[in-house]
Amino acid sequence: MKILFAEDTADLNRAVTVVLTHEGYTVDAVLDGEAALEKLKNDSYDVIVLDIMMPKKDGMEVLFELRHRHILTPVLMLTAKVEVDDRVAGLDAGADDYLTKPFAMKELLARIRALIRRNEGYAQTEIRFADFVLNTEEFSLSSGNSVRLSIKEFELLQALVANADKSLSTEYLIEHVWKNERDAQEDTVWLYISYLNGKLMSIGSDAKIDGTRGGEFQIQG
């Protein structure tokens, strides 16, 4: 695991680097924002930690620029300020978390671990429900037989399984699975529910999604 750490206070920079290295991370430590962006040109990281107040380019500018370059690495902002507006601006600009100085080393480490975990999507490769298995790496659905699902079918089934204890409305599914895509409508949801029911049947599963066109849906094991 590789971390880019940008912090202009030399003592703190050194101390954190020592701790992170001790924890087994590979650390590229820099003292200003320009150096951080320079590192990002040649290397990729698992987590980026940015101090907000830095010379040459501050943490916010670095954050804007790296997101503009489509770098999706999780970013943790360090801030001396306690103003809510700063934190809000940082999170809105694409930071994943922030930590207010002074901070306990233990907390910094825990937050870094959390960011890495989140990025790995909890690493769950198999979702089991009733008599079928949904493989999240291959997008395959299997019971007696197996089939491959499209991305939307997969996401829809995942949402239904995660909410198996309740009915989900068509509106909820359009909002959460289709993220309110312009073309998504009642019939889109209904068609995809029908696809999934056909596919569940084809793999020999007894699970079935109950519901009617435009209404609420719930998966039954």
Add this chain to the structure above:
Amino acid sequence: MDTNETKASIYGPHLPAMERTMEEILVRVEEIRERLTKKYGSDPIEHCLSRIKSEESMREKCRRNGLPETTESALSVCHDAIGVRIVCAFLDDVYIIRDYLKKIETLTVVEEKDYIRRAKENGYRSYHMIFKAEAGYYVEVQLRTISMDTWAALEHHMKYKKAELANEALIVSELKRCADELASTDISMQTIRQMIFSEDSK
């Protein structure tokens, strides 16, 4: 022993009668096709192939299964001397045609295997039926969709390629993936067709 005997057909004198049985079945398939076309407004059968297993393949099959190369083995032990393959556009058509075939009074169903509901390990999908015709010959009928047929054609190439494939494991697993994707698409297309028809009936 007569030296000509080794040259005699493994089917003995049965070939002409076998061909008649095959023709009769093709006529029945054609009738089903016409009836369904009238009923649904579109031809459910994409194409239909038939063959009598070649002398060479039948002998090879007997050898492979440790059977003596006799007419008895070819016609009574093996059930695929006469083969018919019906390829359909849509998944549901496979089952509709199966039901019609079962109603043919001159054919008795001996065995049915649904490799669509339960695909073979390598991803192979088809509906296999073995009938016994009135004349006493067995007939194997394979029903499948166009995409299953496409897949089987490619898999056949791989299986019968003489040279050892260096990346066989990769090819086998990728073929399986394709089979599962095609199966998925077959169901999606079927579902879309249902949606189109339900729009019609509104």
